Structures are given as C-alpha cells and as structure tokens.
Amino acid sequence: MRLFAAVIPPQPAVTELAAALAPLHTLPGADRLRWTEPTTWHFTLAFLGEVDEALLPGLTERLARAAHRHPPHTLRFARAGRFGDKILWVGAEGELTTLRDLARSTAAGARRAGVEADGKHPFRAHLTLARAAGPVHLGAYTEHLADFTGAPWTADRLALVRSTLPASGVPGERPRYTTVASWGLGG
Structure with missing residues (x-):
C-alpha cells in the first residue's frame, strides 16, 4: 500500500483557504491547472511510498511514539509559493519548529520500522493547491495570495494516510486518500 504521514488541517481552516482561492479559478490559465480537492488537503510530513502490509504494525507503533513526543502546536496558512511553474502551494506560519521536529521524528520512526521515508527533499511546510497540466505562469497566482x-x-x-492512485485512466481523476490510523499529539 502507498502511504504518507501528514498533518490534516481542521475544516474551518480548509473552508477559509478555499474561499481565498475562489478568485484564482478565474485567472488566465486556471483551466490548465489540476486543482486539489479541499477534502484531501494536508501537510505531508513523510512520504513513505509502497509499504509492505507486514510492516504496518511496527510502523503504526513507531508513528504513535513520534506523535506522543511532540505537543499540539499552532499553525496558520500563509503565503503562496510555487515549485517552478508546475506546482502551486500555500505555506504555513506559526510553530514551524515543532512541525519540522514532528516531520523528522515521523521519518525516523518509519525508518526504524523498516520503511524508507523519502529523503530527497528537506521538509518544507506546504500544502499543494494545484498542479499545472500545461504551460501556466504561476506567478500571478502567488501574487494574488501574497x-x-x-x-x-x-x-x-x-x-497515516493511504494514497490509492487512479486506475481508470480517466483524465483528471485524482488519487483517493484514506486515513489508516491517527494519533493525538502530546503525551
């Protein structure tokens, strides 16, 4: 199964961000963006990729420990950014050191459970809003959310979230996310 560990924002924050994004859907090129669904919004802490189901008990035990070692913390959506002209995202402000430490603990716990977390990129708190499906200058979008x-x-x-990739071959179909397990932060 394909898994990742994440922090999922609460519904009021999602609703507020969705309202802020509404005007972006009318900007030039918006039809060439594949917008993510608000119901799937999350901050990925560690992408775990394909995980053998036999490793799941050890993985959930390690992730529970990681969750209990870090306190609840305050965040807010802030500023937009982009990875080239391919991905539009919104960042976070607040207790980012705690979030970063949680991401490190999550990846370390996964490794101890025998699951290799994607370590290609350093952790950067961002929530993907859209992916370009053609040439789009995302600068106008980030300026709008500046x-x-x-x-x-x-x-x-x-x-801990399972990502099921589309199998139908229908253009624009999105992955399905299912929470496998979750743990409250703090001890």
Whole structure:
C-alpha cells in the first residue's frame, strides 16, 4: 500500500483557504491547472511510498511514539509559493519548529520500522493547491495570495494516510486518500 504521514488541517481552516482561492479559478490559465480537492488537503510530513502490509504494525507503533513526543502546536496558512511553474502551494506560519521536529521524528520512526521515508527533499511546510497540466505562469497566482494569512488553528494529530492512485485512466481523476490510523499529539 502507498502511504504518507501528514498533518490534516481542521475544516474551518480548509473552508477559509478555499474561499481565498475562489478568485484564482478565474485567472488566465486556471483551466490548465489540476486543482486539489479541499477534502484531501494536508501537510505531508513523510512520504513513505509502497509499504509492505507486514510492516504496518511496527510502523503504526513507531508513528504513535513520534506523535506522543511532540505537543499540539499552532499553525496558520500563509503565503503562496510555487515549485517552478508546475506546482502551486500555500505555506504555513506559526510553530514551524515543532512541525519540522514532528516531520523528522515521523521519518525516523518509519525508518526504524523498516520503511524508507523519502529523503530527497528537506521538509518544507506546504500544502499543494494545484498542479499545472500545461504551460501556466504561476506567478500571478502567488501574487494574488501574497498577503493571505489564515486564522490560527491547532495541529493536534498525526495521520497515516493511504494514497490509492487512479486506475481508470480517466483524465483528471485524482488519487483517493484514506486515513489508516491517527494519533493525538502530546503525551
């Protein structure tokens, strides 16, 4: 099964961000963006890839320990950014050191359970909003969100999420995410 560990924002924060994004859907090139669904929004802490189901008990035990070692912390959506002209994202402000430490603990726990976390990129708190499906200059989108700062919310759970990739071959179909397990932060 294909897995990742994440912090999932609460519904009021998701609703607020979705409202801030609504005007972006009318910008030139918006039809060439594959917008992520608000119901799937998350901050990936560690991408685990394909995981043998036999490793799941050890993995969940290690992730539970990681969750309990870090306190709930305050975040808010803030500023947009882009990875080239391919991915549009929104970042976070707040207790980012705690979030970064949680990401490190999550990846370390996964490795101890025999699951190799993707270590190609250093952790950067971002939530993917859209992926370009053709040539789009994302600068206009990041400029529109440059001053956006959402209301504070509490990150209080670590989630292990299964990602099921589309199998139908229908263009634009998105992966399905299912929470396998979650743990409250703090001890």
